[in-house]
Amino acid sequence: MTDDERRRELAGAEATAGAGDTPAAVRLRHALAALGEFAPGRRGVCPRREDLLAWVEQSLAMGEAERVRAHVAGCPFCASELADFEALATPPWLEAAVAVGRAGLRLLTHSFARSGSPATASARGPAASPDIELRSTGGELELRVKLHAAAVDTLDLRVQLRRAGAPVERARVNLLRGDTLLESRVTATGEVVFGDVPAGEYNLAVFPAEGDEVARVAVRVAVDEDPLA
């Protein structure tokens, strides 16, 4: 048999053609079927996703938990799915939704990291006011996001960074919509301002002069249809 014939035989087996196959192609197909059945990424021998979650959330009985732990240690595919869950479950450092309208700004929802160092945060802004301030500190770093109603449907976004009380200079702050970079600025006297930001969903990513992103803030701005509601 030439190599060309072997390749044709393999292609035939992989295409799972119908009748008229040579016995060799049928054998190849069986081997392929067995491999396909037990391909790791098919998760055929993995815990159910419900069990993976229950393990993460520590609601499995001890023996079960140990089995899942041992599996995840050897299975890159389950580990990857758990990392996917982590990415979904981890809130941004600070996440806030505001509505802007004639009466000013209203803070709709906000959430903060449940654990880890950037734990304290405060939000100010009663029913409606021209300004809302969000603050979060992690270690020595303090981040303030000040929102100011610029018009009935836009706002100014002021980001201030301090380390141990002193303004952080030359830090880069990126304003993104989803993954798309809209504007990038560098702090002067510890702050940057993005003016006249229209309604939408934004991410603010904060980088020090050198090094990785230190904070990501999600801000959703909605237009308040009825500010008196």
Added chain:
Amino acid sequence: MTGSERWIAALQRGDDEAAAPWLERYRAFVAGRLQRARAARNWFWLDDVDDAAQEVLVRFLEAVHDGRFQYRDEEQLRGFLVRTAWFVAMRRKDQAAAEQPLTAVLGDEEAERVLEGFDLHAFAESAFDTWHRRDCLRRLYEAVERLPAARREVIRLTLLGLAPREIAPRMHRSANAVAVLKYHALADLAEDLERTDFEAVCGRFFLGDREG
């Protein structure tokens, strides 16, 4: 009654209109989380975030209507939405995996780690299921490990979902050479499995194209 208690109670009464503005707010929450995870984890297969967020909300509404979701607090509500978003996203990942190399649905770095370090033996040992499937997996992987090195590598990468043309650059051979190598590896493997009675024990795991 908090705001969320009120709108979820409205949903339970079937007053979807009263709940609509709130649903929009949580739709934005879900879409935001999906968007962020998509960027952080290279979920190229999640091409329509809004559609996925919509599916999450539909499932949430079903859970409320069926009484499977009872509001306790904000954190529990968000937790439910996040879990549901994960199931929705993972199902879409499954669909992508059915059409692409398994490794393509992982991020680049992660795929590289898997390709370099995937250990058949360790994986077989950690298999999680009935003893029967686990036993078959172990038999199959043992047969793979008995193959000569180059043939074993082709099968290892095939198990991870790679086609010969994707295996070729990793093994510094032409795609044609890899196909021939794969032919020999599969022939060896089939012979080994027949000799060791794999089919008798695990035959039902063959995709039934054998007579009957």
